[in-house]
């Protein structure tokens with residue numbers, strides 16, 4: 258079994274300071290030199306993911322990316338996965354949720370349980386995204402995310418290089434942490450990077466089909482995510498654990514029933 262390469266808190270603090278004023282290209286090159294092939298780009302069809310993929314591919318064409326196919330993605334996102342294959346030759350590695358867990362959840366609470374209340378939405382995100390993510394990250398040493406500080410309050414303090422305490426102390430790289438929305442789109446236009454057609458339809462953040470809608474002029478770019486929820490964080494639990502106390506018991510019961518099934 259390959260031993261995981263991890264960095265300690267002190268090393269990561271020093272690296273975060275060293276790379277804070279460096280370009281995204283420098284951060285990505287450092288991470289690929291250090292961790293490839295045991296590092297993934299987390300790809301969900303966002304413009305930021307495509308920027309990272311494009312930069313990384315220019316540095317190392319063998320760069321790896323993964324996507325969590327929740328089963329509820331927009332068709333435009335699937336189309337972009339195919340465009341990535343054609344343009345870069347990169348096969349985005351797909352991770353699906355556990356089939357029995359999804360069946361137990363939707364048969365009990367309905368396919369659109371996310372609209373019931375925040376706890377059920379978190380339950381769906383946990384089964385369809387968070388648990389597959391744990392599986393995806395379990396055999397690697399680092400991952401790139403497209404998070405930017407200006408996206409949402411919960412992202413204001415992210416650093417370009419961090420330790421991911423939720424996933425085995427691996428390294429989490431946020432090379433676009435200090436980029437603006439304009440920086441992302443300037444890069445896409447100047448480098449002819451393919452992007453998700455949903456952006457041309459008024460979407461400003463890409464998520465699952467039932468949980469993302471276009472935003473109106475002047476609205477916050479993440480306002481289209483889980484738009485029916487009031488005073489809930491616009492996060493799914495992938496980048497920060499969500500403490501609700503609301504869904505854990507229901508989830509335990511779903512997991513037990515899924516485990517007990519024999520099919």
Ligand code: SF4
Nearest residue numbers: 371381382385465468
């Ligand atoms: S974003 Fe919506 S559909 Fe996707 S996993 Fe979360 S609740 Fe389920």
